[in-house]
C-alpha cells in the first residue's frame with residue numbers, strides 16, 4: 311500500500327536511486343493559493359547533505375508542481391509533486407546486492423516480493439519520505455489557515471539531552487562506524503475539539519499508525535504515554551474547570567477525539583541500521599556471511615525525522631478536519 315489518508319489522500323512513488331520520487335494528492339480543497347515556494351522549505355529541512363550529523367548525499371530536492379494548480383490556486387483535482395534524484399551512488403549497493411543488511415528491510419522485501427531494487431534500499435529508503443513531506447507542506451498550509459500549527463523537536467539522542475552533548479554523541483558514533491537512536495516530540499496547537507472517530511479511527515490510533523509508518527520509528531507515545539502505567543488515576547486525570555483543563559496528560563485526545571488541548575506525540579527512533587561495523591548476516595543463497603555497510607548513511611535519524619513526523623501529523627489532522635465537516639461545520 312503506497313496510499314495514505316481518506317479525505318486528503320496521498321500516494322507516494324519512486325525509489326532512492328530511481329529517476330525521481332514524489333506524491334499525488336487527491337482531495338486537497340480547491341481555491342487555496344499554492345506554489346513551489348510553499349513546499350520547498352519543508353523539503354529543504356528534510357534533505358540530506360546539510361551537516362556532518364547527517365548523510366552526505368548531495369541533493370537539491372527541488373520540487374516541481376506538475377498538476378492540480380491553475381492561476382496559482384488549487385483546483386480540487388490531483389496535485390502531482392515531483393523531485394528528481396541527482397546524486398545516487400548505486401555502486402555502493404552493487405557490492406552488497408546479495409547480502410541482507412541487518413536492521414534494514416532488504417530481507418523482508420526479498421521475502422515479500424521475491425525481487426528487490428537493492429540500490430539505496432529502493433522504496434525502503436528514508437528518501438521515500440520526500441513525497442510525505444511535500445504533501446505534508448500542502449496540508450500544513452491549509453491547517454495554518456485554520457489556526458492549527460505543528461512543530462517538532464529532538465528530545466534526546468542515546469540518552470543525551472543537551473544540544474552540544476547530542477552533537478558529540480552522534481559524531482562519536484559516526485567515527486566509531488556505528489549509529490545512535492533517540493526520541494523526538496511533535497505537537498499540534500490550535501486543534502479544535504471534535505476531531506477523530508470515537509471507535510475505529512480514533513485520532514490517537516491514526517496518529518500512532520502514521521508515526522509507526524515512518525521508517526525507523528519503533529515506539530509512539532501520546533501525552534504522558536507509557537508513564538501512565540505507573541500512576542494513580544488521581545494523578546493522571548486532567549481536571550476540567552470552566553477556564554479549561556488543568557493539565558494535559560491525555561496529550562489532547564480523549565476517547566479518540568481531540569479535546570482542544572495541544573496534541574502531544576513522542577516517537578522512539580531506532581539507531582540507523584546501515585553501519586560500518588562488521589555484522590553477521592546471510593547471502594541470497596542462505597549462507598552465513600559478514601557485512602560491513604559502506605556508503606552515505608545518517609549516523610542518527612532523529613534530526614532528519616522531525617520534518618517527516620510533522621508532515622505525518624499534518625496529514626492525519628487535515629484528514630480529520632475534512633472528515634469532521636460531515637458532522638458539523
Ligand SMILES: Cc1cc2nc3c(=O)[nH]c(=O)nc-3n(C[C@H](O)[C@H](O)[C@H](O)COP(=O)(O)O)c2cc1C
Pocket residue numbers: 365413414415434435436437439524525526527580582583584606607608611614615618
Ligand atoms: C529521514 C530518514 C532517513 C533515514 N536514513 C537512513 C540511512 O541513512 N540509513 C539507513 O540504514 N536507514 C535510514 N533510515 C531508516 C530506514 O529507512 C529504515 O530503517 C528501513 O526502512 C527499515 O524500516 P524499519 O526501521 O521501520 O524496520 C532513514 C529513515 C528516515 C525516515
Ligand SMILES: C=C(O[C@@H]1CC(C(=O)O)=C[C@@H](OP(=O)(O)O)[C@H]1O)C(=O)O
Pocket residue numbers: 326357358365366367369398399430431434435436437438584605606607608
Ligand atoms: C538520501 C536520503 O537518505 C538516505 C536514506 C537511506 C536509507 O537507507 O533509508 C540511505 C542513504 O541513502 P544513500 O545510500 O542512497 O545515500 C541516505 O542518504 C534522503 O533521505 O534523501
